[in-house]
Amino acid sequence: MANKLIGEMDLHKRISNIFAARNIITAKDALSMTEFELMELLDVGVNEIQSAVRLISQAASPPCLSARSLMEQKVENEYLSGHLPTHLKGLDSALCGGIPFGVLTELVGPPGIGKSQFCMKLALSASFPKAYGGLDGRVVYIDVESKFSSRRVIEMGLKSFPEVFHLKGMAQEMAGRILVLRPASLSDFTESSIQELKESILQNQVKLLVIDSMTALLSGENKPGDQRHQQHQLGWHISFLKSLAEFARIPIVVTNQVRSQNRDETSQYSFQAKLKDGSQEHTRTYDSHLVAALGINWAHAVTIRLVLESKSGQRIIKVAKSPMSPPLAFPFHITSAGISLLSDEGTELKGPGINNIHARGHSEMINFNGDCS
Amino acid sequence: METSTLPLSSSTRGKLISAGYTSLSSISSVSSTDLARDVNITEAEAFEILKMANHQVTGSSTSLINGARNAWDMLHEEEALPRITTSCSDLDKILGGGISCRDVTEIGGVPGIGKTQIGIQLSVNVQIPSEFGGLGGKAIYIDTEGSFMVERALQIAEACVEDMEEYTGYIHKHYKANQVQLKPKDILENIFYFRVCSYTEQIALVNHLDKFISENKDVKVVIVDSITFHFRQDFDDLAQRTRVLSEMALKFMKLAKKFSLAVVLLNQVTTKYTEGSFQLALALGDSWSHSCTNRVILYWNGDERYAYIDKSPSLPSASASYTVTSRGLRNSSSSSKRVKMM
Structure with missing residues (x-):
């Protein structure tokens, strides 16, 4: 809607010509300026500008839906009411049926914890026929770190869905639906290739997009210390991914690496130090713990964040951020069939500890008991 | 008062000034026909200018300022303002009863x-009927x-309806006439x-x-989740961003006053370097705050x-705890006192 042409709105001919003469062609051009700036630039009186802005706004504003019709649409139009099942029972019920369509879901965890395993399993279940709980569609798998293994995917399929995979030709068909892309860095993703990707997703029955990992995609080309630049680039991709998920109505799953947190990065507001002085020194002693590699801007953008960690030898998957689920933690292990939960009853975690990421070996050394406030 | 204070396009303003109409009083003393001839504009335009000029002059010259109200009246008005409960009574308490209408x-x-x-x-919660406060x-x-x-x-709406039913059951123990009319589906229907x-x-x-909002009456709350997202991603010119944002904030303010509704803007956080260390702060910068x-x-x-009240013209700064349960926002004490709807 942002690129709607002003010339095609119901503006008075004279006014719309003035807009065109000043090279204000789209709604975006016009609304990026304040009314006062427009008045200066176009040399038109305040009343005319106001009515013009009103008309442009009306034409460019998105349509209204009631939440009820939103729900009815979801139930009617989308298979499984808009969720891709993970085939992990406890997790599926916590997430109301699985990874939801139309939003970004993020997996964070230390290396080797099973993020790629999780992604491969998801790719497999999205490609499955509907009769077996899949989405019966193609999968685009952007594999930045070259971790995708077709052998492993087929193994997982054989082990976890033997009744399907033993049908003749099924393995080939299923694996044939997973399209793997291996870009080296962000520079491979120019505007045009992304546009191409978008079109092919919309046209080719693609039901899942996986990016493993987002961090590698971005860090491939950034010079250190170029923070501002990185932020900006990231911003552009966040918007793009979110709108893609939204319009294609598909789930998008991205993985994120971890890094250790620096000493002077506190997670406090300035008023908190004033509230209680004691706690600050307390937190300062925890010098390094792991945090998600992409910063807070990114963390705001993802709708669901699943943290995979290992704590005293036990692998745990946690629902760290989700608009519909309580903060739950499930222990899991990795078998030849992929990830499976040890128990479908999650333990509910209290506090910000849900966001902490433990890694094997680190956990004995640093005991910060989920306290980082 | 000078002519340049009038909201006119720059060419008209230029014409006025070059014709000698530099002050508002000089404009307001001529007729629209004279003004049109002198300045070389149409009579209709001249009439508009005169209207604006007269409005400005009378607005500032009378003893009581136009459009102002005294504090006593405002107090009464404010006391009558309804507040939207957050379903967490501790949070309501520090907010002075809930999110206040007519405020951003x-x-x-x-x-x-x-x-x-x-x-x-x-x-x-904004849809809780007036019988339930x-x-x-x-x-x-x-x-x-x-x-x-x-x-x-839907989950939250169902819990809300249940709470209301329980409440009617409590009040009207003997007769069950006063049933809750609101259904969870209706609640969803009324969220635009x-x-x-x-x-x-x-x-x-x-x-x-x-x-x-003029077409759809009864809108009492506007929630923006989040105000930040798009402005954080694709704006290059930060000065421009600030200008556009502050205009938007003014419009929200205007909406809140005009329709006496609550505007709730959700904001993200960012890290900010102050006093030698990185600290969390709300996004969009200082002028936005x-x-x-x-x-x-x-x-x-x-x-x-x-929750901490960081800034408010009427409330003392305070903090209160809350939890998010499957039924929605609630008090954090484990005994979980029922939320009062009154």
Whole structure:
């Protein structure tokens, strides 16, 4: 809607010509300026500008839906009411049926914890026929770190869905639906290739997009210390991914690496130090713990964040951020069939500890008991 | 008063000044025909200018200032203002009874702290009928991030209806005549949902809301989740961003006053380097932080979620704990006192 042409709105001919003469062609051009700036630039009186802005706004504003019709649409139009099942029972019920369509879901965890395993399993279940709980569609798998293994995917399929995979030709068909892309860095993703990707997703029955990992995609080309630049680039991709998920109505799953947190990065507001002085020194002693590699801007953008960690030898998957689920933690292990939960009853975690990421070996050394406030 | 204070286009203003009409009093003393001839504009335009000039002159010269009201009247008006409960009585208490109408309230916090939850909760709670001490209004939910989950809204609406039923059961123990009319489906029906996909759409929608709310009566809360997202991603020129944002903030303010509704803006956080260390702060910069009337920051304190009133012209700064349960926002004490609807 942002690129709607002003010339095609119901503006008075004279006014719309003035807009065109000043090279204000789209709604975006016009609304990026304040009314006062427009008045200066176009040399038109305040009343005319106001009515013009009103008309442009009306034409460019998105349509209204009631939440009820939103729900009815979801139930009617989308298979499984808009969720891709993970085939992990406890997790599926916590997430109301699985990874939801139309939003970004993020997996964070230390290396080797099973993020790629999780992604491969998801790719497999999205490609499955509907009769077996899949989405019966193609999968685009952007594999930045070259971790995708077709052998492993087929193994997982054989082990976890033997009744399907033993049908003749099924393995080939299923694996044939997973399209793997291996870009080296962000520079491979120019505007045009992304546009191409978008079109092919919309046209080719693609039901899942996986990016493993987002961090590698971005860090491939950034010079250190170029923070501002990185932020900006990231911003552009966040918007793009979110709108893609939204319009294609598909789930998008991205993985994120971890890094250790620096000493002077506190997670406090300035008023908190004033509230209680004691706690600050307390937190300062925890010098390094792991945090998600992409910063807070990114963390705001993802709708669901699943943290995979290992704590005293036990692998745990946690629902760290989700608009519909309580903060739950499930222990899991990795078998030849992929990830499976040890128990479908999650333990509910209290506090910000849900966001902490433990890694094997680190956990004995640093005991910060989920306290980082 | 000078001519340049009039909201005119620059060419008209130039014409006026070059024709010698430099002050407002010089304009207001001539007739529209003379003005039109002198300045070489149409009579209709001249008439408009005269109207503006006269308005400005009379506005400032009479003894009592135009459009002003005295503080006593304002006090009465404010006391009568309804507030929207958050379903967490501790939080309501520090907010002076809930989110106040006619104000712009900004709520910010780290990812996963429960901003969207508060947004959904408020869009349900605003519909609590007046028999239960609510507003019986409707809600507009502007979703810029795509994080509104209709399943979650249904959960919260169901819990809200249950609470109301329990409450009627408590009051009217002997007769069951007064049933709760509101159904969870109706609650969802009264949430107007807008999905905004770019900052242009966001600006356009805010401009358009005036008309939308005049057409759809009873909208009592506008929730923007989040105000930040698009402005953080695709704006290069930060000065321009500040200007556009402050214009938007003014429009929200205007909406809040005109329709006496509550505007709730959810904001993200960023890290900011102050006094030698990095600290969390709400996004969009310093000049933005002036533009909201109330500002509430959500944060983790140990294992509990807390809300802190960072800025408010009428409330003392205070903090209160809350939890997010499957039924929605509630008090954090484990005994879980029932939320009073009155």
